[in-house]
Amino acid sequence: MRYIQRQSAFARGLHWIHTIACLSLFVTGLMLFIPAVAAAVGFGAMQGARTVHRVMAVIFIGAPLLGIVVNPKGFKHFMKNMFYKWDAKDKEFMGKFLPYLLLGAKKHMPDQKELKSGQALSDWLILGFAILISVSGVFLWLSASGVAVGSALTMWMLVAHDVAFVMLGIMMVAHIYLGAGVFQPYRGSIRLMFGDGRISESDALYHWGTWAKEELRKGNKVTAE
Amino acid sequence: MTNHWIDFKNADVILAIGGNNAENHPISMKWVTEAQLKGAKYVVVDPRFTRSAAVADLYAPLRSGTDIAFYGGLFNYIFENNLHHDEYVKNYTTAAWLVTPDFGFADGIFSGYDGTTGKYAADKATWAYQVDSTSEWDTAEGGKMAWVNKPGTPAFTTPTVKTPKKDPTLQDPNCVWQLMKAHYARYTPELVSSITGTPLDLLLEVYATYASTGEPGKSGTILYAMGQTQHTVGSQNVRSMAITQLLLGNMGMPGGGVNALRGEPNVQGSTDMAMLFHIIPGYMGSPTSVKHPTLADYLAKETPSGSYWTNKPKFLISLLKELYGDYATVENDYAYDMLPKNDGSNHSHIALFEKMYNGAIEGLFCWGQNPAQAGPNCSQERKAMANLKWMVCVDLFETETSIFWSEKAGVKPADINTEVFLLPCACHYEKQGEIANSGRWIQWRYKAVEPREDQLDDLEIVSELYLKLKELYEAEGGANPEQITKLNWDYLDDAGHADITKVARALNGYKVADNSLLKNFTLLGADGSTACGNWIYSGYWNNNDSNEPADQPTGARNDVDEPGAGLTEPIGSYLGWSFAWPVNRRIIYNRASADPSGKPWNEDKILVKWDGAKWLRNDVPDFGWSVTAADGTVTATPPNTTAFIMLPEGAGRLFTSGMAEGPFPEHYEPFESPVDNQMSSQQINPAVTIYPTAEETRGTPDKFPIAMTTFRLTEHWQSGGLTRNLPWLVQTMPKMFVELSPELAAEKGIESGDNVVIENNRGAITAYAMVTSRIRPFIIGGKTVHQIATPWHWGYAGTCAVGGSANDLSPNVGDANTMIPEYKAFLVDIRKQEV
Amino acid sequence: MAETAILYDASKCTACKGCQIACKQWNQLPSPLTADEYEFTKSFQSPLNLDPDTWLIMGFKEVPLAVGIEWNFMRTACFHCTEAACEMACPMGAISHKDSGAVVIDQEKCIGCQYCVSACPFSVPCAKVMGGTDYAKSFKCWQCFDRTSNGKDPACVTTCPTAALEFGDRAEMVSKAKARVDVLKGQGFTKAEVYGVDEVGGMHTIIVAHRGLEAHGLIRDPKVPATTSLLDLAKPLSAVGLAAVVGGLGLSFVMGTGYKRGEHTYDEKTDTATIGEVE
DSSP states (O other): OEEEEOSOHHHHHHHHHHHHHHHHHHHHHHHHHOHHHHHHHOHHHHHHHHHHHHHHHHHHHHHHHHHHHHOHHHHHHHHHHHSOOOOHHHHHHHHHHHHHHHTTOOSOOOOOOSSOHHHHHHHHHHHHHHHHHHHHHHHHHHHHTTOOOOHHHHHHHHHHHHHHHHHHHHHHHHHHHHHTTOSGGGTTTHHHHHSSSEEEHHHHHHHOHHHHHHHHHHOTTEEEO | OOSOGGGGGGOSEEEEESOOHHHHSTTHHHHHHHHHHTTOEEEEEESSOOHHHHHOSEEEEOOTTOHHHHHHHHHHHHHHTTOSOHHHHHHHBGGGBBBOTTOOEETTEETTEETTTTEEOTTOGGGOBOEEEEEEOOOSTTSTTGGGGSTTOOOOOOOEEEEEOBOTTSOSTTBHHHHHHHHHTTOOHHHHHHHHOOOHHHHHHHHHHHHGGGSTTOOEEEEEOHHHHSSTTHHHHHHHHHHHHHHTTOTTSTTOSEEEOOSSTTHHHHHHTTOSSSEETTTEEOOBTTTOSSHHHHHHHHSOSSSGGGGHHHHHHHHHHHHHGGGOOTTTGGGGGGSOOBOSSOOSHHHHHHHHHTTOOOEEEEESOOHHHHSTTHHHHHHHHTTOSEEEEEESSOOTTTTTTSGGGTSOGGGOOOEEEEEEBOOGGGSOEEEEOTTOEEEEEOOOSOOOTTOBOHHHHHHHHHHHHHHHHHHHOOSSTHHHHTSOOOOBOTTSOBOHHHHHHHHHOEETTTOOBOSSGGGOOSSSSEEOSOGGGTTSSOOTTOOOGGGSGGGOBOOOOOOOTTOSSOOSOOTTBSEETTTTOSSTTGGGGBOTTSOBSOTTSOSEEEOSSSEEESSOOSSOOEEEOTTSOEEEOOOOSOOOTTSTTSSBOSSOSOSSSOSSOOOOBOSSOSSOOSSOSOOBOTTOOOOHHHHHTOOOTTTOOEEEEEEOOTTOOTTSTTGGGOHHHHHHSOSOEEEEOHHHHHHHTOOTTOEEEEEETTEEEEEEEEEOTTSOOEEETTEEEOEEEEEOOOOSOSSSSOOOOGGGTSOSOBOTTTOOBOOSOEEEEEEEOOO | OOOEEEEEEGGGOOOOOHHHHHHHHHTTOOOOOSTTOSOOOSSSOSSSSOBTTBOOEEEEEEEEOSSSEEEEEEEESOOOBSSOHHHHHOTTSOEEEOTTSOEEEOTTTOOOOOHHHHHOTTOOOEEEEEETTEEEEEEOOOTTHHHHTTTOOOHHHHHOTTSOEEEEEHHHHHHHHHHHHHHHHHTTOTTOEEESSSGGGOBSEEEEETTOTGGGTOOSSOOOOHHHHHHHHHHHHHHHHHHHHHHHHHHHHHHTTTOOBOOOEEETTTTEEEOOOBO
């Protein structure tokens, strides 16, 4: 069977790092968000949690930024994938997605480019909320360090941080559900980020038909097993 | 104080003038507020709008140093509107006394002035009463003054009693009343307003408010502090208050009186104990070699013909018995010769430093005092200190004085040869002893915490010093060794340390024969049978059954205000709380709180009341209210009109020969004033002494047009030696600043927060500018006069909160009677500091 | 325990700052003593603001009039609101109400997030950098709960020379304040009003402002910031959101049980794709 190299080692490494940062931030953030969690872990641990939160915040923001610097080509590719003009098929995909997801994916979806329109939409949201949570986080950090941010702005940043946190939390659950292949039709996709980054010809054609056909035609990323 | 702190609650009007009681005596406001809640009016007259002014019912600004103009206007207002307490004035004051026709006054000068010496004639002959008849003391056996002939009593010439002429109708042109009216007719409200800068309407409102207490039964109290006294006319300012209170019938009344708010514990105690050059303990005059070379001279010249002071020989002999113990006998005039005599010259603070400046003094003990920062013209005082061979400072912290030789003081240590010692002493919580408050309450305080090992309490320092001196004099002799070696010093405990309870016994007084404590000073004798360190304190430590302070009157702590027997309402006397001198009397002259028949002027404010057979008492009566026979039976004395038993007149003095600059207070401008005197061509108090160093640095308004006054803050205390070392307090008031009006600030291009330089011929200091509408320019004689004000708490000593010393600018000139320096009114200029 | 309150009557206050110092003393709050530690504030008010070691300051406000001036004082410390923004904002539950109404920070629980600092409409809580693993902690007046819970008045109250400060049953303090305002109005203080009765759910510092709220520097009709309420809203909303997502995905998972799909292949030469159907 043929496989297509979909994710580079670089992308997977970055994703690994970000996964760790994200999950740590999520857990430590949850402790602050829900006092009962903090109470359960003990208040002494909270200071440790806050340290972890800060360290991970640096990685969370720093790693992608570093990625851009180190691999500008990859970033360009990433941006090209994210922001493209949706054609009829893309729109059709989006229109059919919810019933597809909820009703067991009995019907096939229209062929998609390297990033499905739904994927792009979700990535937009993730990126947007990630920027929001990062910026508000920086403000909160400054405020807590004694920089005169101002009470009102701080409070708004706190609200933004909370909203982004909740939204990212939801996105993360969905992302794991689909990306890790908990969703039966998506089985095998976990290998893309947590394996060797390759995807089988069959799965590639199923998910990203347009892209898969093109890659198979080019053949430079195709290997046989 | 004639009255006491709690008594403020009994007032109908409270006038705070020359004092800032809310800021500098915060606890006073407990009672002022209580009075206000009952409807009393709290009136504040001050050059600055202070925290007192902020809570006052009425505030009026007044240019510093013009208080007598203010009072003169008040007297005139009272006369013009007939607002005096007529029955009180006629019965209890000297209004009816006739003064010699030689008395006169013209253009600011009273009769008897010698222009060449700058003093009034010492005999004050033209300020005397007309004498009706004379008599002698009845010293015969059974007579009132028989004690004079008791064995053991030193012989002296008893005074002649002069009965003055009176005109009860108050019509005689030479009677005090008429002289006074004539004198103060010149103080019209318009002229007073033009002198003081107080807007006319406000001035009249203050007058009307305060004069309303002239109504029988009403009482007004005057609270004052250094803003009244620290002037070249300070004593006459105080006289003015006394006259005010007599005219309005407020003296002796609950909620009345003249009340000096003492700024420093224990300044009341230190005056009581005569930490001054002109008196010895118990307010007796210091003996001088000029006037009193012998005991007989002293007794003859210092014993008045009438009043309770006729007992002065008893007080003095008892004092000598305490000072010299067994060595003092009638044969050696009770060791009177040992008592140091003043040479007749002035030895007040300014005069001492003048002598020091001129090299006449070699050594100085500076005990809990900080003249290098707090003295007038203190940069000159620092120069004076440099002429000393040695100086010993006793203090809690390093002070400006103890490091006057350092670079911090702006001098080169190598240039100064004075050897300086700093003895660390215990603070007030680290020792036991008594403190006399402004209300004359002598309250015992136990030690709260132990001092550090190297800090001794003051008594121990004195005692060790004395014992060492005695040892040296005994071993080596020297000039007049007996003055030291013969001194009685039986105040040591078994371990050789000073025992303050033994000092307390000595102050209270005891019978020499059996060492038993005296009940009070009425039992003192002039025959050597009693010893007493301070007659006015007698009775504060009179429990023979215990030596525990808590068992003594000074340690009494009954916090229930109980009415006297036969009375229903208490009046705030708290007679069971501590001991007030004299004889636990809370309000002096309390006889005057009732009319001549003994009926209280106000039945709601009873101090004493004659019920037809006896005196009902809410206070210890200040008059002969009963006679105790030898067998112990007490007979009540029916009312008479002798309400002022400490004065030979027996009546309150509206006129006096006791002052240096005249029988009536007269307005003169401060030594340095921005304007000419509008009352007369006599610019300043004609009787003041001006030393060369003061004259040399005297400023004139052409060069220094701005009037300056100084003040204190709640947050700091005196020269700041204590408070500028307490971080909590430093934080609440961290920097030396100057208050100035927005008008002056605009004129000088100064903004709040700028560093400014304030300067005159005596020095220059820097301060932060606090531009505030609480300070207003005055319109004086039609022209605008600016006044600025600074606190005087800052100095160069300490690690934190250092800043300019206001007294680098104040003049070393003082009042004509007391020599208290004129800290409160002088001239400066102000400018923004160049960066 | 009944609700208690401090009554501050500005008309009786002389601004002696005894309360400011008593607070420092009882709570053992340090003031650094080094040269030039403190700024000149151009005012008698010093420091100008509360800080972690200064839980009470005496405020001074000069109001120049056409003739003369008013100098108005205000004891500035935690008001102990019933609707306490700090309590709402605290993520740790470290800030709580005592039965007396006192709002108290549990320093053990405080993690120094300083949300209370930002949330309080009166800028009362202040954070202090602690060093070590404790980033910071928030501090403020706790109405001397250690004293009041042992039957003693708060330290500031005990030191007040003029009884401008009282402490007692809240209802009694409120009625005293109202009665006092009536008296003051009769004396010509027409703008006199009581502060703290209904504000932010009722404060546990009741104030008599004899010259009106603004003249004393008080905030009229203070509000818990909208952001604080939004934060409070975030939790239930996020729960709903999460529930919806989990529910939806759960449904999706169940529906997808047994999903099987035939192979997809592609022949790039012929450009033909073979689609494997779902079984």
